[in-house]
Amino acid sequence: MTGMKEVREMSIEVPVEPPAEYESLFIPVPKEFVEDAYRKDDFIVFIGPQHPGSGHMRIIVRLKGDFIVEAIPDPGYVHRSMEKLAENRLYVQNIPLLERPAIMDFGNYNLGYVRVIEEALDIEVPERAQYLRVLLAELGRIGTHLYDAGILAVFMGHTTGFMWPFAVREFIVEALTHITGARITGSFIIPGGVRRDVDEKVLRMIGRIIFTIENRLEKFERVFIRNPTVVARLKDVGVLTREEAIKYGVVGPFLRASGVEYDVRRVESYEVYDDLDFEIPVGDDGDGYTRFLVRVEEIAQSMSIIRQVIDRIPEGDVISSDIEAISRNDIRGSFYDALAKITLPAGEYTTLTEAARGTLLFSVLSDGASNVPYRLRFVTPGWMYLKGFMESLKGERLADLQAIYGSFGYFPPEADR
Amino acid sequence: MPGMLEIMVQNMVNIPLIQPLVDVLLKIPVINYIVALILWRPIFAVLIIPGLGAIMLVLMIIVWWERKLTARVQWRVGPLEVSRPIGGIMQVMADGMRYFFQEVIVHRNAHAIYFIQLPILAFLPVLLPILLIPAGPVYAIRSDYAIPAIVALIALIPVVIIAMGWASNNRFAYIGAIREAFMYFAYEIPLIFAVLAMMVLYGSGDPFVIVEKQTVPGILLNPVAALTFIIATVMATSRLPFEIPEADQEIAFGPFVEYSGILFGLVMTLAYEKLYLMSLLLTILFLGGWNGIAIPILGDFMPPFWLFLKAFVFMLIISLLRSIYARYRLDQALRIGWSSILAISIISIAISYALVLTGWLP
Numbered sequence: 096m097t098g099m100k101e102v103r104e105m106s107i108e109v110p111v112e113p114p115a116e117y118e119s120l121f122i123p124v125p126k127e128f129v130e131d132a133y134r135k136d137d138f139i140v141f142i143g144p145q146h147p148g149s150g151h152m153r154i155i156v157r158l159k160g161d162f163i164v165e166a167i168p169d170p171g172y173v174h175r176s177m178e179k180l181a182e183n184r185l186y187v188q189n190i191p192l193l194e195r196p197a198i199m200d201f202g203n204y205n206l207g208y209v210r211v212i213e214e215a216l217d218i219e220v221p222e223r224a225q226y227l228r229v230l231l232a233e234l235g236r237i238g239t240h241l242y243d244a245g246i247l248a249v250f251m252g253h254t255t256g257f258m259w260p261f262a263v264r265e266f267i268v269e270a271l272t273h274i275t276g277a278r279i280t281g282s283f284i285i286p287g288g289v290r291r292d293v294d295e296k297v298l299r300m301i302g303r304i305i306f307t308i309e310n311r312l313e314k315f316e317r318v319f320i321r322n323p324t325v326v327a328r329l330k331d332v333g334v335l336t337r338e339e340a341i342k343y344g345v346v347g348p349f350l351r352a353s354g355v356e357y358d359v360r361r362v363e364s365y366e367v368y369d370d371l372d373f374e375i376p377v378g379d380d381g382d383g384y385t386r387f388l389v390r391v392e393e394i395a396q397s398m399s400i401i402r403q404v405i406d407r408i409p410e411g412d413v414i415s416s417d418i419e420a421i422s423r424n425d426i427r428g429s430f431y432d433a434l435a436k437i438t439l440p441a442g443e444y445t446t447l448t449e450a451a452r453g454t455l456l457f458s459v460l461s462d463g464a465s466n467v468p469y470r471l472r473f474v475t476p477g478w479m480y481l482k483g484f485m486e487s488l489k490g491e492r493l494a495d496l497q498a499i500y501g502s503f504g505y506f507p508p509e510a511d512r
Numbered sequence: 513m514p515g516m517l518e519i520m521v522q523n524m525v526n527i528p529l530i531q532p533l534v535d536v537l538l539k540i541p542v543i544n545y546i547v548a549l550i551l552w553r554p555i556f557a558v559l560i561i562p563g564l565g566a567i568m569l570v571l572m573i574i575v576w577w578e579r580k581l582t583a584r585v586q587w588r589v590g591p592l593e594v595s596r597p598i599g600g601i602m603q604v605m606a607d608g609m610r611y612f613f614q615e616v617i618v619h620r621n622a623h624a625i626y627f628i629q630l631p632i633l634a635f636l637p638v639l640l641p642i643l644l645i646p647a648g649p650v651y652a653i654r655s656d657y658a659i660p661a662i663v664a665l666i667a668l669i670p671v672v673i674i675a676m677g678w679a680s681n682n683r684f685a686y687i688g689a690i691r692e693a694f695m696y697f698a699y700e701i702p703l704i705f706a707v708l709a710m711m712v713l714y715g716s717g718d719p720f721v722i723v724e725k726q727t728v729p730g731i732l733l734n735p736v737a738a739l740t741f742i743i744a745t746v747m748a749t750s751r752l753p754f755e756i757p758e759a760d761q762e763i764a765f766g767p768f769v770e771y772s773g774i775l776f777g778l779v780m781t782l783a784y785e786k787l788y789l790m791s792l793l794l795t796i797l798f799l800g801g802w803n804g805i806a807i808p809i810l811g812d813f814m815p816p817f818w819l820f821l822k823a824f825v826f827m828l829i830i831s832l833l834r835s836i837y838a839r840y841r842l843d844q845a846l847r848i849g850w851s852s853i854l855a856i857s858i859i860s861i862a863i864s865y866a867l868v869l870t871g872w873l874p
Contacts, residue, residue, distance in 0.1 A: 140683055146764075161842065250761050252752055252839035258586035324753045324838040493687070494841045497761050 202231030205284035207448035224288035239451035247501030256319035287415035329384035333499035345483035347453020353381035383502030477510030611777030626679035637668035648815025677767030688766020698849025699747035705857035723801030737860035753837035791823035
C-alpha cells in the first residue's frame with residue numbers, strides 16, 4: 096500500500112441486447128455494430144423509412160454526440176424488380192415500364208432504352224424526331240431539377256422554396272401534356288422515332304413557357320438560392336473531393352460539382368447534341384451548395400438547348416422508314432404491327448444516357464430468337480451515387496443529413512428500380 | 513353574500529358602450545353575480561383581455577393568418593374549404609375539433625404520468641404571467657417586480673418542453689429536448705439583457721412606470737435592445753429560421769413527436785401562446801404599452817384594446833418569417849446566440865446607461 100490513490104478506468108458492463116426486430120425485419124446492421132455503439136456511448140438513429148420529406152428509404156445513422164460517425168443505407172422499400180419484369184414483356188412494352196423509376200425524367204429513360212433497340216437493329220432515326228427527343232429529354236431534365244430543388248428546400252424547412260419550383264414545374268408538365276398527351280410518363284419515344292409529330296403552335300408555346308420559367312426562376316433565386324440561411328446550411332456541408340467523387344462512382348451533376356467535367360451528352364454524344372451549343376456546368380467545391388448550383392445552372396443550359404431546338408428543328412418525318420408504319424407522322428393505327436414483333440439479334444447491347452440525375456445505363460442481352468429480352472440490366476444514377484451520398488454524410492452533423500440528402504436529390508424510386 | 517357583490521361591482525370594468533346592458537343584467541338575481549364576476553377587474557384581466565379570451569382569439573386568428581399569408585407568398589390559396597364565405601377562418605376550429613375527438617395514444621415506453629400531465633401543466637407558465645401583465649386600469653397584480661417576474665415565468669415554458677421530451681422516451685424527442693435546452697440558453701441571456709436594458713432606461717420594473725415614461729416609444733430610445741428582444745422572441749418561440757427543436761424534417765417535431773390527439777393540440781399551440789406573451793412584453797417595453805388614441809366610448813376597455821392590438825400586429829408581421837427563411841443548424845443558431853446577439857444585448861445595456869447618465873431621458 097503506497098497510500099496514493101490508484102487511478103483506474105471505470106467501465107460498467109451493461110448487458111447489451113439489440114432489439115429482436117433488427118433480425119426479423121432484415122435491418123442491415125450486424126449485432127456487433129449495435130453492441131459496439133452501445134458500449135462506446137454512441138447513439139443509433141433510424142431515419143426513415145417513413146419520413147417527412149424523404150421518400151421510402153432508411154438510413155441507419157450512428158451518432159457521436161451530434162456528429163455522424165457512420166451511415167448505413169437500407170434502400171429497397173420501393174423496389175419493383177423492373178429488370179425481372181422486363182424479361183417477360185415485349186421489347187416495345189418495356190418502354191412504359193422502364194420510365195417508371197423517374198417519372199418526371201421519362202424522356203431520358205425512354206431515350207436510353209430505345210437507343211439500345213435502335214443500335215441493335217441499325218434503325219436510322221429522322222432528324223426531326225431526334226430534335227423532338229432532345230426536346231423531351233431537356234424538358235424532363237428541367238422538371239427533375241426543379242423537383243429536386245423543391246425537395247431540398249423542404250428538407251431545410253423553406254416552404255416557399257418548396258412551393259415555387261413545384262409551381263414552375265407545372266409549366267413543364269403543361270408542355271409535356273401538349274407534346275405527349277400525358278403530364279408525366281409520356282412513353283413518347285419509340286424505336287425509329289417518336290410517336291407522332293408535334294405541331295408548330297406547340298413548339299411556339301414551349302418557347303413562351305421557357306421565357307416564363309426564366310422570369311420565375313429569377314424570383315426563386317432571390318428568395319431561395321441566395322438566401323443567407325440556405326447558403327449557411329449548404330456551404331461546406333457534405334464535401335466530396337474530386338478524388339473521392341471518382342472513387343465512389345458518383346455520377347451526373349454531383350460528379351461535375353466535384354470538378355470532373357464528364358457529361359455523356361458530350362463524351363459519347365447521341366441524337367443531335369453534337370449540333371447544339373451548350374456548356375457543361377462544373378463546380379469546384381463539391382459541397383452541397385455547389386451540387387445545387389450546378390443543377391441550377393443546368394436548368395439554364397437546358398433552356399438554351401430547348402430554344403435552339405425550337406429554332407433549328409427541321410421539317411420532315413418523325414418515324415423512320417425502317418419501321419413499317421402507315422403514316423410517317425403518326426404511329427397510331429400501326430403501332431403493334433410495326434413494333435410488336437421486334438426481335439434483337441443475339442448479343443449484348445449497351446447505351447449510356449445522361450439522365451437528369453446522372454449517367455443512366457441500359458444493357459440488353461438478347462438470345463436472338465425471342466421477342467422479349469433475355470436479360471435487361473438497368474443502372475440508374477440514384478443507385479450509382481448512393482455510396483458517395485453515404486460517404487459524404489460522415490463527420491457531418493445530424494441536422495446536415497437532410498441538407499445533404501436534398502443536395503444529392505436522392506430519389507428512392509429511381510435508385511431502387 | 514351581498515357584500516361580495518358590492519366588492520365586485522365597485523371595482524368593475526367601466527365600458528360605456530355596454531354599460532346600459534350591464535345595468536340591466538345587474539338587476540337580475542343570479543346573472544348579476546356572473547356579470548359582476550366577469551367584469552371584476554382582476555378576473556377581467558385574466559379571463560378576458562389580455563388573458564385567456566385574448567389568447568384564444570389570437571390562436572384562432574394567428575394560425576389562420578400564418579397559413580393564409582404563407583399560402584399567398586407561395587402562389588397558393590391556403591385554408592378555404594371550411595367556412596368559404598369568410599375565407600376559411602373556421603379552419604382552426606375544425607382542426608381543434610378534430611384534435612379533440614382523436615385518440616390520445618400513450619405509448620408503452622412513455623412515462624405515462626408525466627407524459628399526460630405535462631401538456632396541461634404547460635398552461636401554468638402561460639397563464640401566470642397574465643396576472644402580472646397590466647393593461648392600464650385592468651390588471652390583477654401590481655408589483656415593482658412585475659417585468660422580471662414575467663420574464664422568469666415565461667422562462668419556465670422550455671423547462672416543461674424539455675420534460676415532455678424526456679417523458680416521451682423517444683430518440684427524436686430526446687434529441688429535440690436537448691436542442692430545446694441548448695436554444696434556451698442561447699436566447700435567454702440576451703433576452704434578459706435586453707429586458708434589463710429597458711429596466712435600466714426606465715429605472716423601474718413596474719409596467720405602469722415604464723408605460724408612463726414612454727412618451728417616446730422605447731424602440732426609438734434603444735433600438736438595439738428592441739432588435740435583441742425581437743430576435744430572442746423568434747428564437748424563443750422556435751419560429752423559422754430558428755425552428756430547430758421542432759424541425760419536422762429532421763426529428764419529426766422533436767419533443768412532441770409522440771403526442772397525438774388533444775395533447776398534441778395543446779403542445780402545438782404552446783409556441784403561439786409564448787409568442788403572444790412575449791409580444792405583450794415587447795409592447796409594454798418598446799411600443800408604448802397601452803398608450804394610444806383615446807376612444808371614450810370604450811372607457812376602461814381602451815387600454816387593453818391598444819395593448820392587444822399592438823401585440824397582435826407584431827405577431828402578424830412576425831408570421832411572415834416562415835415563408836422567407838430556411839432553418840439554421842443548431843450550432844449555427846448557438847453561434848449567433850452566444851456571439852452576435854449576446855454582444856448587441858450587452859451594447860444595448862451600455863446604450864441605456866449612456867442615455868440615463870447623460871440625462872437624455874425626459
